[in-house]
Amino acid sequence: MAGKVLVVTSGKGGVGKTTTTANLGTGLALLGRRVCLVDADIGLRNLDVVMGLENRIVYDLVDVIEGQCKLRNALIKDKRVENLFLLPAAQTREKDAVTPAQMKELCDTLKQEFDYVLVDSPAGIEHGFRNAIAGADDALIVTTPEVSAVRDADRIIGMLEAHEIRSPKLIVNRIRPDMVKRGDMMDIDDVIEILAIQLIGVVPDDQEVIVATNKGEPVIFDRRTRSGQAYYNIVRRLEGEDVPFMQIGPDGFVERLRRLLSRDVRRRA
Amino acid sequence: MRDFFGRLFSREEGSKKAAKDRLRLVLVHDRTSLSPHLLDTLKEDLIQTISKYLEIDTEGLEVNIDQEEETMALVASIPIRSVRRGVVAKANS
Incomplete structure (x- = not known):
């Protein structure tokens, strides 16, 4: 049975598309799904560094489309999770090196092999965006609770x-409980x-995301973090589970204590 | 003093209300951005349809989108010259 192509998109830049793609893909693979991440942001490659795979790139998406290499030679295997692959964007090419028809063909090929193909869309509504959505069966829209986003x-x-x-399903990213409350x-x-x-997910603003990105490992590996838990919940919803939405309220005393302790444990580990 | 207690106890709305109101307004505009070309085509169609029933002054016809706060309306001013006799007879029979 063919898999599903999901495009992760937002319009506005900097709202967390790439982080979302990396975490959801990793989470789905942790549940045993075969997952391929596609970086469709040609010229501004980023998904590779968020995944910590930047040193392993040989070929890229444009090489595959132009027939310079076989698809399977361009796919980079994740270093931590089985069944997780990345097709990186070209870094040195113009964004119109690819057409929507070519992208659709690529996605159609990939979904024969994978359960999920997650396409990380570039910001904007122009050529790159049209490429990213060309082969998509469904869309995840990432936004933050701001007017422009x-x-x-x-x-x-x-x-x-x-x-x-x-x-399309909505992910509200970087919500700040303290600001909502006041x-x-x-x-x-x-x-x-x-x-x-x-709505398919609510991800609280969390410094741990930046820490995780610094290290090149998606935050979903640490489910004690609020954002990691939130991403994991989205993954389960994508898999058809009915997961209640996280309560976005400021931490109470008990919650703060719990987090403090778990952080302490992590440091020692 | 009263103001102080008011602020202390009533949890006044912060800037979120402004965000929501402004967003609503801008989206009404974004979602219904009719191009001048589209408005012209609409005008032509209106003239054709209405002319079946009424003799209208096509020169004096005006069609506009009016926007007020959160609502929008298509406002048409169509001067009538006369009602076509045949149409009225047909509708009444």
Whole structure:
């Protein structure tokens, strides 16, 4: 049976598309799924460093499309998880080196081999975006609770609709419980009310994401982190499980204590 | 003093309300951004349809999108010259 191609997109840059792609892909592979991550941001390769695989790249997406190498020679095997592969973006090429028809063909080939193909879309609504969505069966839209990010997400939802992707799922990233509590940040309900699409995940703002990215290992490996747990919940929802949404409230005393202790354990380990 | 207690106890809305209101407004505009070309085509179609029933002054016809706060409306002002007799007779029979 053929797998599923999911595009991770947002419109606005810097809201966490690449981090989301890396974590969801890793999580799905940890559950035993065969996963291929595709970096569609040609010219601005990034998924490789977030995954910690930057030293292993030989060929890239454009090489495959131009027939310079076989697809399986360009796929980089993850160093930690079985069944997880990355097809890196070209770094030295123009973004119009690939056409939507070629991307679709590539995705169609990949989903014969993999359960999930996650395509990391570049920011914007131009050529690179059209390439990224060309072969997608469904879309994950990443936004943050800010005016500009939500506005761009709305725009993207409209464009996906025109492309027959009619039920994209929403991930609200970097929500800050303290700011929501004092009324200085839109909460999940506000964002859902405005965008009117199905929510699949809420990821709290978490410094651990930056720590994890510094080391080149997705934060989902550490499920004691709030963001790691949030990504893991999304993975389970993608797999059809009914997982309740995390309570986004400021930490109580017990929660703070628990985190402090678990961090201490981690340091010693 | 009253203001102070008001602020202390009533948990006034922060900047989130402004974010939401501004977003709503800008999205109404984004979502219905009709191009001038589209508006012209709409006008032509309107003239054709209405002319079946009424004789209208096509020169004086005006079609616009009006935006007020959170709602939008298509506002058309169509001066009528006369009602076509045949149409009224047909509709009544």
